[in-house]
Amino acid sequence: MGEVLRKRRAEENRLAAALTKGPAEVLDFLLPLWAGSQLGASAAEVGALTALETLVSFVVRPIAGALADRFDRGRVAAVGAVLYGLSFVVYAVTPGIGLAYVAAVLGGAGGALFWVALRARVGEGLAGDDAAFSKLFAAEGGGTWIAFVAALTAIAWIDYRGVFWLGAAACAVAAAVLLSARSAPVREADAPRLLQLGRRMRPMLVLVALTAMAEAGVALLLLMHLQRGHRLGLGEIAAVFIPGFIVYSLLPDYLHGFVRKVGRTRVLALAMTASALFAAGLSFAPGPAVLAVMWVLSAAAFAAAVPVEQAVVAEAAGLSLGRAMGIYESAALLGATIGTFLAGQLYGSDAGWRGACFGAAALLLFGSFVVRGAVRRVGVAEFPVEPAKTPSQKEKPASSTIEEVSQEPEPVKADANRRANRFRNWAAHAGLYVVVQAALAIAGRSWPVEALFGGPHDAGWFWNSSGHWLLNLGRIWTFVLVIDTCWTAGRALLEKRPY
Incomplete structure (x- = not known):
């Protein structure tokens, strides 16, 4: 029963993370564009809006860590999701920039409470599943690309404010999931305090800040270069980024098997x-298609590194999971803030795009040299400690009976059934799609038929609005089927994990 509860709690954590991470990433992407075009905010006001949310989140995160070590972590995370949702509501109804500052405060506080408490809750299950943070990172990546596809296909119908309402709804569902969840009891006795943790994990926190600085800086550089250097629109920029987000959702669990084989410091290095090679290579990429491929490779590297850092911090925390995750989140936020600031300054300087890419590459290369010392000084194991097997999972002795031997292939059979079910589900989705689109083609309202044989169409027809509502639904359905196909094929390719 304990194993069942642990798995259920892990699923609740991943669902809540996916529901919240996606809208938050969409908001970060759309907020500057919306504030400037819809509210008439100046560049200084947009900068102040984003800086205010960052500042509030930075201040609240250590407080959130203390709360997560004192109260039920699921409830603390649920409060954060509610505040996150309220920030979306305020953005959706605000008539001007003044009330948007209130939304920024709510979002900063809500994000701090939610992510600190949720990561601490995930850390509770690390002893039973050493891949817990890899699976959480995958769920965040899945929530991100699903939210981007939904938002960018719906924004032409419901505008920015409608997208914000969708974000509020997703956060409300995440809060409901966490409020119905059961958390492990929080023990504060003999737990290390904030300053003790800070001193113990200082080398690792520096490494976390460097990683976040490089990741945020490279992402912003790519975004600005696509917008300013290649003059791409909103949908086209998202099309470059979404494959990288899909990699975030597919690879982390697989890459964790690689961590088990070669060790944490080697994987981080x-x-x-x-990532340094990819950042430098971005400066030579000739067009958006090559940039998308480079971003995918860079995303794969970050998908390997970030879960390892989170697991190391959680193991070093002892009983103070909340405080440790508060410090970790603060270090990551500080690094991301510095990274975006420096990327913007370098991009607009004489060094330009190429100089900014080489700057990010140099930073990542420096981080690769200090990894081993940082992990060793924190004092965690080089290889993840696999959870102890239950009696039913342990290997059978050589003198096992015929009945026992005959039961050994069952896990293999179960894996085969899961793969077969996955392909059967995809075949059902594809079959329904073909039947419906054939009927719509007869009526002259099939989006894939129009896209392939009609036209010519501009980029807005493919990404924003295709005219008739049946064409728009067909466009969304086509995107979903393509992603479903990539997801199914990707999971099949990575099914044999090197555990």
Whole structure:
């Protein structure tokens, strides 16, 4: 029963993370555009709006860590999701920039409470599943690309404010999931305090800040270069980023098997070195298609590194999971803030796009050299400690009976059934799609038929609005089927994990 509860709690954590991460990433992407075009905010006001949310989140995160070590972590995370949702509501109804500042405060506080408490809650299950943070990172990536597809296909119908209402609804569902969840009891006795944790984990926190600085800086550089250098629109920019977000959702669990084989410091060093090469390679990429491929490779490297850092911090925390995650989140936020600021300054300087890319590469390369010392000084194991097997999972002795031997292939059979079910589900989705689109083609309202044989169409027809509502629904359905196909094929390719 304990194993069942642990798995259920892990599923609740991942669902809540996916529901909240996606809208938050969409908001970060749309907020500057919306504030400037819809509210008439100046560049200084847009900068102040984003800086206010960052400042509030930075201040509240250590407080959130203390709360997560004192009260039920699921309830603390649920409060954060509610505040997150309220920030979306205020953005959706605000008539001007003044009330948007209130939304920024709510979002900063809500994000701090939610992510600190949720990561601490995930850390509770690390002893039973050493891949807990890899699975959480995958759920966040899945929520991100689903939210981007939904938002960018619906924005032409419901405008920015409608997208904000959708974000509020997703946060409300996340809060409901966490309020119905059961958390492990929080123990504060003999737990290390904030300053003790800070001193113990200082080298690792520096590494976390460096990683976040490089990741945020590279993402912003790519965004600005697509917008300013290649003059791409909103949908086209998102099309470059979404494959990287899909990689975030597919690879982390698989890459964790690689961590088990070669060790944490090697994986972190390799990931940072690879990210440095990709960051430098971005400066030579000739067009958006190559930039998308480079971003996918960079995303794969970050998908390997970030869950390892989170697991190391959680293991070093002892009983103070909340405070440790508060410090971790603060270090990541500080690094991301510095990274975006420096990327913007370098991009607008004489060094330009290429100089900014090489700056990010140099930072990542430096991080790869300090990884081993940072992890060793924190004092955690080089290899993740796999959870102890239950009696039913342990290997059978050589003298096992015929009945026992005959039961050993059952897990293999179960894996085969899961793969078969996955392909059967995809085949059902594809079959329904073909039947409906054939009927719509007869009526002259099939989006894939019009896209392939009609036209010519501009980029807005493919990404924003295709005219008739049946064409728009067909466009969304086509995107969903393409992603479903990539997801199914990707999971099949990565099914044999090196555990």
